[in-house]
Amino acid sequence: MPRVLIVGGGFAGVATAKALRNTSCRVTLIDQRNYYLFQPLLYQVATAGLSPADIAGPIRGLFRDQPNVRVVLGAVTDVDVGTREVIIRDVRVPYDYLVIAAGARHSYFGHDEWAPFAPGLKQIDDAISIRSRLLFAFEQAENAESAAVQREMLTFVIVGGGPTGVELAGAIAELAHHGLAHEFRAIDPSKARVILMQAGPRILPTFPESLSRRAAAALTTLGVEVVTDSAVERIDDQGVVVSGCRVAARSVFWAAGVMASPAAQWLKAEADRAGRVKVVKDLSVPGLPNVFAIGDTALSNGWNGNPVPGLASAAKQQGCYVASVIKARIERRPPPAPFRYRHAGSLATVGRKAAVAEFGRLRLFGAPAWWVWGLVHVLFLSGMRNRMVVALEWFWAYLTYRPSTRLITGEIPMPTRSTFAPSTAGSPSRVAVRR
Amino acid sequence: MPRVLIVGGGFAGVATAKALRNTSCRVTLIDQRNYYLFQPLLYQVATAGLSPADIAGPIRGLFRDQPNVRVVLGAVTDVDVGTREVIIRDVRVPYDYLVIAAGARHSYFGHDEWAPFAPGLKQIDDAISIRSRLLFAFEQAENAESAAVQREMLTFVIVGGGPTGVELAGAIAELAHHGLAHEFRAIDPSKARVILMQAGPRILPTFPESLSRRAAAALTTLGVEVVTDSAVERIDDQGVVVSGCRVAARSVFWAAGVMASPAAQWLKAEADRAGRVKVVKDLSVPGLPNVFAIGDTALSNGWNGNPVPGLASAAKQQGCYVASVIKARIERRPPPAPFRYRHAGSLATVGRKAAVAEFGRLRLFGAPAWWVWGLVHVLFLSGMRNRMVVALEWFWAYLTYRPSTRLITGEIPMPTRSTFAPSTAGSPSRVAVRR
Numbered sequence: 001m002p003r004v005l006i007v008g009g010g011f012a013g014v015a016t017a018k019a020l021r022n023t024s025c026r027v028t029l030i031d032q033r034n035y036y037l038f039q040p041l042l043y044q045v046a047t048a049g050l051s052p053a054d055i056a057g058p059i060r061g062l063f064r065d066q067p068n069v070r071v072v073l074g075a076v077t078d079v080d081v082g083t084r085e086v087i088i089r090d091v092r093v094p095y096d097y098l099v100i101a102a103g104a105r106h107s108y109f110g111h112d113e114w115a116p117f118a119p120g121l122k123q124i125d126d127a128i129s130i131r132s133r134l135l136f137a138f139e140q141a142e143n144a145e146s147a148a149v150q151r152e153m154l155t156f157v158i159v160g161g162g163p164t165g166v167e168l169a170g171a172i173a174e175l176a177h178h179g180l181a182h183e184f185r186a187i188d189p190s191k192a193r194v195i196l197m198q199a200g201p202r203i204l205p206t207f208p209e210s211l212s213r214r215a216a217a218a219l220t221t222l223g224v225e226v227v228t229d230s231a232v233e234r235i236d237d238q239g240v241v242v243s244g245c246r247v248a249a250r251s252v253f254w255a256a257g258v259m260a261s262p263a264a265q266w267l268k269a270e271a272d273r274a275g276r277v278k279v280v281k282d283l284s285v286p287g288l289p290n291v292f293a294i295g296d297t298a299l300s301n302g303w304n305g306n307p308v309p310g311l312a313s314a315a316k317q318q319g320c321y322v323a324s325v326i327k328a329r330i331e332r333r334p335p336p337a338p339f340r341y342r343h344a345g346s347l348a349t350v351g352r353k354a355a356v357a358e359f360g361r362l363r364l365f366g367a368p369a370w371w372v373w374g375l376v377h378v379l380f381l382s383g384m385r386n387r388m389v390v391a392l393e394w395f396w397a398y399l400t401y402r403p404s405t406r407l408i409t410g411e412i413p414m415p416t417r418s419t420f421a422p423s424t425a426g427s428p429s430r431v432a433v434r435r
Numbered sequence: 436m437p438r439v440l441i442v443g444g445g446f447a448g449v450a451t452a453k454a455l456r457n458t459s460c461r462v463t464l465i466d467q468r469n470y471y472l473f474q475p476l477l478y479q480v481a482t483a484g485l486s487p488a489d490i491a492g493p494i495r496g497l498f499r500d501q502p503n504v505r506v507v508l509g510a511v512t513d514v515d516v517g518t519r520e521v522i523i524r525d526v527r528v529p530y531d532y533l534v535i536a537a538g539a540r541h542s543y544f545g546h547d548e549w550a551p552f553a554p555g556l557k558q559i560d561d562a563i564s565i566r567s568r569l570l571f572a573f574e575q576a577e578n579a580e581s582a583a584v585q586r587e588m589l590t591f592v593i594v595g596g597g598p599t600g601v602e603l604a605g606a607i608a609e610l611a612h613h614g615l616a617h618e619f620r621a622i623d624p625s626k627a628r629v630i631l632m633q634a635g636p637r638i639l640p641t642f643p644e645s646l647s648r649r650a651a652a653a654l655t656t657l658g659v660e661v662v663t664d665s666a667v668e669r670i671d672d673q674g675v676v677v678s679g680c681r682v683a684a685r686s687v688f689w690a691a692g693v694m695a696s697p698a699a700q701w702l703k704a705e706a707d708r709a710g711r712v713k714v715v716k717d718l719s720v721p722g723l724p725n726v727f728a729i730g731d732t733a734l735s736n737g738w739n740g741n742p743v744p745g746l747a748s749a750a751k752q753q754g755c756y757v758a759s760v761i762k763a764r765i766e767r768r769p770p771p772a773p774f775r776y777r778h779a780g781s782l783a784t785v786g787r788k789a790a791v792a793e794f795g796r797l798r799l800f801g802a803p804a805w806w807v808w809g810l811v812h813v814l815f816l817s818g819m820r821n822r823m824v825v826a827l828e829w830f831w832a833y834l835t836y837r838p839s840t841r842l843i844t845g846e847i848p849m850p851t852r853s854t855f856a857p858s859t860a861g862s863p864s865r866v867a868v869r870r
Binding site: 053 | 468469470486487488489491492493495496498499500502505506507508509559560563570571574577578616617618619620621820823824827828831835837839840841842843844845
């Protein structure tokens, strides 16, 4: 039976495997993590609104009733297109059809030295780390001895004005203004500065301009400082430098750029600057008709000649399409028509009763867009249990204004100078317990 | 105003601070973590049944409406009883009354070299680490090339037959037999061996003997091998050695012993072998009438002359009692009568519809005990949100038999030999994708 190997258990890879349900082939799905992830809500894990398990679950759980799929936990290190094998460390797994759906990571545009000071948000562990840093910053501010350190601790910079940056900034501002009210004695969390920095002239650049303006206005109402036309020049343990000016901030979060998985290197295929493998009309890699690249790892011109956007719906459509191509080949039927992306719409949320939505000519903002956003996201979650739990969490947060997963766990790898302590080492000082 | 300093935000410390609500004093509660934790359900986080935020929440959230309490995130390093100051690294915090409720950690009876191979379960991070190791073991078994490695991966040893060990063993057996059904292709998870090792002659030694027998029988029904009178002699990356025999197992979990916080060293006070500070009738430390030790950090004879057990209810009772002592002193009233522990009962769960409960002369087991156990634990959780979420999770798991937080996150620090790979390095081998 033909062997289909899928690398990556995100939206694209899972859709491919699911669509091969009634095809006589053996599917192996390889991922370096054991869970699928509903990435659109990952920022809510990072800002203490949801638990990781509310938006993620074991990949193998999805294929319990599909015996032609085997799920393997492993990190692909290379592909041998000559012998048709995928290499996982020192093991080779043969394939007849290969689907690479390995996604993307955040990228610092060649400044990897910024990574320790400005974590990005792609995986559960990233979200947990951001959540811990965010909450820890308020704790450090509460313990700080000087007003200057307090101010630095309470300044949050988000680099990148796409949907993730906008959603992070909005959620952090709401946490500061509402979620932590009455809990601190030495600081007022609502005095926190939240700064959203965008290199281009407007936030949400993939949305219609009118909605960008609406989103910026909604962020400003929430207390977020929206700074456009400002490319970051430097990030270190003291903050960021933008257009020659330093902003002192201990918490910087990165939502600016992504880089595709190393699939192009594995395949020795042509890629764009973001590392995305260029694919032809049936989403196969040029010269390798049995190798496909889909999702954030691929660059396809299937949107009326324009690049297919990096959205969950695009990844799912590509997965289903590639499954139909493989199925046609296995069943020796004529191939389907070239891939065409059908755009359903775009959504981004800013905060409570504030979102923007675009469905073709229909544009929504404010509370209506927010309700649509919530409904769509609950419906698209995988599994009834997660839908119920997320709906319950949101209902609770809606009533109480308080996010409910505010735990500082794991190592907090932030390079931190001693707060809660004066610089005069040697003789311990007395701390003034402010009331 | 008198300054009351409480070290530790567990059951004992929180109860003390809460009980000082209407006392004219300034309370500072110091903990090294930002969250309180409902420890009796921690094993369910470790076995993928609940999310951390379902049983934990920020300590400062508990005192939002109690302005005389300040919560400080910090790790106490020493106490200066002469100057009446608690030392947090290089900062000194003065007190008039000191309450030490710093709990206990697991202890390896002088074999700290076992720690990397046999993690214990006291904090959220411990539970996440155990969960990851547990789930990873099944993944490694699925990828293993030899039946011998597969067997080692699917052997789980729990050391210690107290409530935590019994609950862990039962939950792991249920996960293997039901929770992972139909998800693997190369292994049958229900073939996993779960071995509970107890040094003494019976499990649950603090329960009546008839209930120990019932619990052991219920574990056996679940497929757990209960081994008594077996002291562990060695733990390494190959497994455990018990009574001269080696049991090959890659996953060993420690539920055998605890050691109190270093409070006795800080205070230079007398302690028992488990490091618990010996306290007098009003729970103060001998010779230090304004310093109290309560909860798992203290050894009190307040149970009709017997040691007060390390239970949540005991910790809460002690916290309330010490608050009443402090309040009486501040208000210059006569001190309350010596502390007396009132035992409400003991509960331990084995698995689905299997638990044991003892309330004085009333003894329950099986399904009735299980329902009582569930009800009591939901009611004792802190906050309506957590009660709702845990009840929903349990209801869902009851219907589906599947725990819902099966994520492998964080570093998996298990010393692991390569599975998924033969020992003949150099020439990569072909992996047989079994069906």
